[in-house]
Amino acid sequence: MLRPSSWRGAMLLRSQYPDASPICGGTDLMVDINFGRARPATLLDLTSVEDIDSWELIDDGRTVRIGAGMSYTRIIDELSGLCPALAQAARTIGSPQIRNRGTVAGNLATASPAGDSHPVLLACWAQVEAESVRGLRLIDIDDFFVGPKRSALEPDELIRAVRVPAATGPQQFAKVGPRNAMVIATVSFALNLDTATPRVGTGIGSAGPTPLRARAAEQMLQDSLDDRWDAPGSVDEDVGRQFGALVAEAASPIDDVRGSAEYRRHALAVLGRRCLSWALQDLGEGEVAA
Amino acid sequence: MTVIETPTRITTPSVVDGVGASATRPDGVPKVDGSFIYSSDEYHDGSLWGVTLRSPHPRARILAIDTSQAEGIDGVRCVLTHRDVPGSKTYGMKVYDEPVLAFDEVRYQGEPVAVVAASHPEIARRACELIVVDYEELVPNTDPEMSLTGRVDGLFGGGLARHVRIRHGDVGAARALADVVVEGRYEMGTQDPAFLGPESGLAVPLGDGGVELYVSCQNLHLDQQQVADCLGLPLDKVRLVLSGVGGAFGGKEDLNVHIHACMLALRTGRPVRMVYSREESFFGHVHRHPAIADIELGATRDGRLLFTKVRLVLDGGAYTSTSQVVIANGCYFAAGAYDVANVEIDGFATYTNNPPCGAMRGFGAVQSCYAIESAMDRLAAALEMHPLELRMRNAIGEGDMLPTGQPVDGPAPVQEILAYLRDLPLPAGVDHGTADMRARPGGVGNVTRGEGIRRGVGYALGMKAIGFSGGMDDTCTARVTVWIRDGEPVAEVYCAGPELGQGVVTLEAQIARTELGVRTVELRDKDTDIAESGASSASRQSWMTAGAVAGACGLVRDEILARGARALGRPAGELTLDGPEIRDPAGHPLVPVAEVLGPEAVSHAFTYRHRPTEPVDDERGQGNAHVAFAYAAHRAVVDVDVELGLVKVVEMATAQDVGKAMNPAGVEGQIEGGTVQGLGLAVMEELQITDGRVRNPSFTDYLIPTMLDVPPMPMKIFEFPHPDSPYGLNGVGEPPNLSSTPAILNALRDATGLELPRAPVRPSDLITEPPDGRAEPE
Amino acid sequence: MRVNVTVNGVAHSVDHVWALESLLDFLRERVGLRGTKNACEQGECGSCSVYVDGVLVCSCLVAAVQVEGRSVVTVEGLDSGGGMHPVQQAFLDAGAVQCGFCTPGMVVAAHCLLADNPDPDDLTVREELSGNLCRCTGYQKILDAVHLAAERTGAAP
Known part of the structure; x- marks a missing residue:
């Protein structure tokens, strides 16, 4: 059992004990241990590491830096203004008990295609702070997910924080599951209208081997908005349909116990269209977060 | 008939x-403060842990089992296989066919396949992994329609467990008279009881070669x-x-840890605890039979049912459990709670290499109620009649056959029940x-702000034997003892009827208080x-236990009064027992019981x-087979997002006659x-099985309703006293599980206009609109 | 290894804890507090809900070694006076208990909910307790119990 109290200590132990499994909230790892699917040689417990369970504004207030140990509950309570889609995604994760323990960093480390944070992080062009005794590097979220439950993290690295640009315009997150709470996403979608740049960000969950970005949809919407970011009311309804269709096209889902590939594509087209219409409505009403 | 709102018989109203x-x-109190002992909490000094090795294959020949490596692990006390079973190698509730x-x-x-006892559960689990079983995999038989032929190699009975035939009246002649005939197929997936308290127990070896087993179950003596x-x-x-039983719902009628824990305890001479994990639990108990029902209904133009023809297939999986009885019960009520003169029912229970199915709340009648109530809505649509009106026109009543x-x-207050709804x-x-x-549909998923939402209303009526x-025919025995403590009479009730959570222990105490007037039970x-x-x-347990406890109380009361009569020199018939006092007919105390x-x-x-x-006869299924009947109905109101196929059940109204x-x-x-169990079966609960393999043995993927999935449930409880039962009571537990599922299906059909031939409904089944939001022209 | 932890106000120092043992198993098997229940071991049912340093968690998803030096409160410790907490009494009075296997976790979660929100509306109760599965009651009487407890603790208007 390894229990560092400082971040430096955590990195040292991480490099010394490559067989140790990092654990913070435990909401993924403990399930695997309880079900006999994982028997790590030892645990590297990060819950006593100082200064990783909070957030700060960096980058002249343009970016929220979320510490690796910050729970979903605190994201909901403290960041619903700065990161509204992330807060909405956090609210759909498990139960209060899970949200009290689970973290975005843990979600990233597991790198499940169904992780609820991931579509939002994609839509917001987040960056992951990966650190080891060798140094700190920033991994663009687009480079982070490399395969099913596989990430770009090196074996000696730990996620120290996640950098999420603060919302400058409307954001949406929507998640489909057959239960009204406590459900793993059959499919999920995040949309971010960044009015500062301006640009369009998207993210898709549970519809491919990794979380996905709907690039063609982003481009199409960006082209359609063009010089109309201030007058979104003039955006044609067809744009919404086209956007939804392109979101669905970006997915490469499979059939599994949670839903069919066909259903997932269909639902993504609906979520894409609806999220866009809500975002445009918010944009028109000037409901710009933060 | 009128609604009885007051108790029918209270010996001591005070x-x-x-x-x-x-x-x-x-x-x-112990259940809310955490001190109640469930079977998974049973503990004994020096106890070992038992763990089960299970087959990864749905069908395979066992060529060899090598336990030597597992036995060599530090902390492992014994590893047992079929060779170590001391008595019968098989067991079963009805037929000893399960090894x-x-x-x-x-x-x-x-x-x-094997069981291990070790000092720590993790050691036992690791030992299990080291047991080498040489399997020759065989192609599993998983299609119940094939099993119906009775000629499938490798299955008991060639695949056919039982064919139940019911023939009443003349369906052929009735069909010729029918103005409207509807046909349909209705399927139902496999539901799991998903009780929260896992299978578990503690076996303690006794010095005399016997064994004591503390276990959660539904029938101590059959076990x-x-x-x-x-x-x-x-014996x-x-x-x-x-x-302590953490819920059962039928899934603890068959044995689970029982024999294994006892074998390990007897072999090691040490107490042995076994507790299934949730994943193991999904393999450790029987499920509700998946069903395929074909129903043909014929009616006159004005909605009078002329005939009902049903073919019902229930897949019982690998072993018999209670399949022959479940199919019989499914058939008995396959024509629903309706008065129909001409009926033809063929029910089949099959064997396959799917997981074994057996008892679950409703016991076959859930499947047939879902089917017939779906068919009734189809008939109502064909008749262009309100579905409730069709039901009221045909509802069964007292004296109907x-x-x-x-x-x-x-x-049989079916009219009253339906009128409430x-x-x-x-x-x-x-x-x-x-x-x-x-x-809204989708709940916290934030998927709609009203887009695509349609409302539907659906009704269903159910009937089942109690x-x-x-x-x-069966019995129930209780012993009641009264003695004096601190000057007050105290009653003890002793009865083996298992308390699963349903509250039979509460009734035992209530009955003793009523019959004996005691304060302390x-x-x-x-x-x-x-x-x-x-x-x-x-x-049945409330009915049977009430009869036994009330009977024993009566004998105790008679004896106390007889002793009082002797002491007082008055006829016992003049005396009444009221707790601590024996009183005269005017209520004056005569002598303390103490x-x-x-x-x-x-x-x-x-x-x-x-x-x-x-029993009913084999040819035509005729006979006075039942003790009593109970009735319930539901009205479901749903909101459906027809673009995403997500559902919010808005309200579940229900009415039921409980006798008392x-x-x-x-x-x-x-x-x-x-x-709510019926709600789960309507919209989310299904054990998904492909080629004999369970794909979702976890609470992550076998979803049961959360508190947010459950709507308000207005209800009306009718109390028409049953003439044959203690206190006029009737069975309560199963009827609400029958009509809930089809009421929701019918509401979803109402909302979407879709046939929805299968329960549970998946989101993909409920989509009526293309994803682009442009509804098809009406 | 050794774990030092305060459970319901009592300091425990337990040796030979398995490195991968859950807090749930630790509480049940090492400390002997079996009120915390084991129904799914994957954080889906809430039966094992306890407080760790005042935060509601599923004890099946916490490694025992993670609570070193921390304070755990279980269903057995909700009422420091040794009697029944008003939430427990409300569950009993409202008929919110059938098999009772979900009850300890449900009671702890309801206790936490009411501490944060003394007078929650129906939808809030339903959302906040959605991580606590009950298979027997259909939840209606649990909802009633939470409102009853809120009323009795005087927070309701």
Whole structure:
């Protein structure tokens, strides 16, 4: 059992004990241990590491830096203004008990295609702070997910924080599951209208081997908005349909116990269209977060 | 008939928390403070842990089993296989066909092959992984339609467990007279009981070669018989004690840890605990049979049912469990709670290499109620008649004849039940533009602000027999003892009827208070030292236990009064017992019970029997098979997002006749719980099985309703006293589980206009609109 | 290894804890507090809900070694006076208990909910307790119990 109290200590132990499994909230790892699917040689417990369970504004207030140990509950309570889609995604994760323990960093480390944070992080062009005794590097979220439950993290690295640009315009997150709470996403979608740049960000969950970005949809919407970011009311309804269709096209889902590939594509087209219409409505009403 | 709102018989009306009161549970305090002992909490100094090795294959030949490596691990005390089963190698509730530990062949995924006892569960699990089983995989037979031929190699009976035939009237002649005929196929997936308390127990070896087993189960004595047979021990060397049961719903009628834990305890000479994990639990108990029903209904233009023809196939999986009885019960009520003169029902229970299915709340009638109630809505649509009106026109009543030829006796207030649902105002619509997202389909998923939402309303009516049917007459014995403590009479009730959560222990105490007027009632642990009580199943335990406890109380009361009569020199017939006093007819106290009894206890046992039933004949399925009938109906209101296929059940209104609400809060709780299990089966619960393999054995992917999935449940409880039962009560537990599912399906059909031939409905089944939001032209 | 932890106000120092043992198993098997229940072991049912340093968690998803030096409160410790907490009494009175296997976790979660929100509306109760599965009651009487407890603790208007 390894229990560092400082971040430096955590990195040292991480490099010394490559067989140790990092654990913070435990909401993924403990399930695997309880079900006999994982028997790590030892645990590297990060819950006593100082200064990783909070957030700060960096980058002249343009970016929220979320510490690796910050729970979903605190994201909901403290960041619903700065990161509204992330807060909405956090609210759909498990139960209060899970949200009290689970973290975005843990979600990233597991790198499940169904992780609820991931579509939002994609839509917001987040960056992951990966650190080891060798140094700190920033991994663009687009480079982070490399395969099913596989990430770009090196074996000696730990996620120290996640950098999420603060919302400058409307954001949406929507998640489909057959239960009204406590459900793993059959499919999920995040949309971010960044009015500062301006640009369009998207993210898709549970519809491919990794979380996905709907690039063609982003481009199409960006082209359609063009010089109309201030007058979104003039955006044609067809744009919404086209956007939804392109979101669905970006997915490469499979059939599994949670839903069919066909259903997932269909639902993504609906979520894409609806999220866009809500975002445009918010944009028109000037409901710009933060 | 009128609604009876008052108790029918109260011996001592002054009694507190007697029959008819919403008395709190005698096990309530330990259950809320955490001190209640469930079977998974049983503990004994020096106990070992038992763990089961299960087959990964749905069908395979066992060529060899090598346990040597596992036995070599530090901390492992023994590893047992089929060779170590001392007595019968097989067990079963009806037929001994399920191996205690597999030999020659495994017939379903998860079948137990070996058991290990070790000092720590993790050591036992690792030892299991080191047992080498040489399997020759065989192609599993998983299609029940193939099994119907009765000629499938490798399955019992060639695949056919039972064919039930019911023939009543002349369907051919009726069809010629029908103005409208509708046909349809209705399928249902596999539901899991998903009780929260896992299978578990503690076996303690006794010095005399016997064993004591603390276990959660539904029938102590039937379990005792099977355990003793397989251990090769006489019954008196196998003592079962009911431990705390964390829910059962039929899934704990078959044995689980019982024999394994006892074998390990007897072999090691040490107490052995076994507790299934959730994943193992999904393989460790029977499920509700998946069903395929074909139904043809014929009616006159004005909606009078002329005939009902049903073909029902229930897949029982690898072993028999209770399949032959489940299919019979499914068939008995396959024509629904309707008066129809011409009926043809063919029911088939099959064997396959799918997971074994058996008892689950509703016992075959859930499947057939879902099918017939779906068919009734189809008929209503064809007749262009309101579905409730069609049901009211054909509802069965007292004196009408069932398809089995048995006249309906006892109250059958179906009209009253349906009228309540008809007259209850519908819930208000929701303004989804402003409503809380938690009130919309998709809940916290934030998927709609009103887009695509359609409302639907659906009705369903259900009927089921209460108690064991078909000549399976059973008994229930209770012993009641009264003695004086601190000058006050205290009653002890002793009865083996398992408490699963349904509250039979509450009734035992209530009845003793009512019959004896005592304030203090103590309940003795339930075990096999007393005669049997039968299973807590078939909604029978309240009825049977009430009969036994009330009977024993009566004998005790008579003896106390007889002693009082002797002491007072007055005829016993003039005396009444009211708790601590014996009184005269005017109510004046004559002598304290304490004085009459002194230090002596008065104790009597009573064995209750319900009226006899008879089996139905094989050719036409006719016979007076049932003790009693119970009825319930639901009206479901749903909001469906027809673009995403997500559902919010808005309200589940229900009405049920319970004969006598022995404990009104308990009755409500049974109705609410049964309704929600039916809701789960309608919209989310299915054990997904492909090629004999379970794909979702976890609470992550086998979803049961959360609190946010459950709507308000307005209800009306009718109390038409049953003439044959103690206090006029009727069984309560199963009827609400019948009509809930089809009411929701019918509401979803109403909302979407889709046929929805299968339950549970998946989101992809409910989509009526293309994803681009442009609805098809109407 | 050794774990030092305060459970319901009592300091425990337990040796030979398995490195991968859950807090749930630790509480049940090492400390002997079996009120915390084991129904799914994957954080889906809430039966094992306890407080760790005042935060509601599923004890099946916490490694025992993670609570070193921390304070755990279980269903057995909700009422420091040794009697029943008003939430427990409300569950009993409202008929919110059937088999009772979900009850300890449900009671702890309801206790936490009411501490944060003394007078929650129906939808809030339903959302906040959605991580606590009950298979027997259909939840209606649990909802009633939470409102009853809120009323009795005087927070309701």
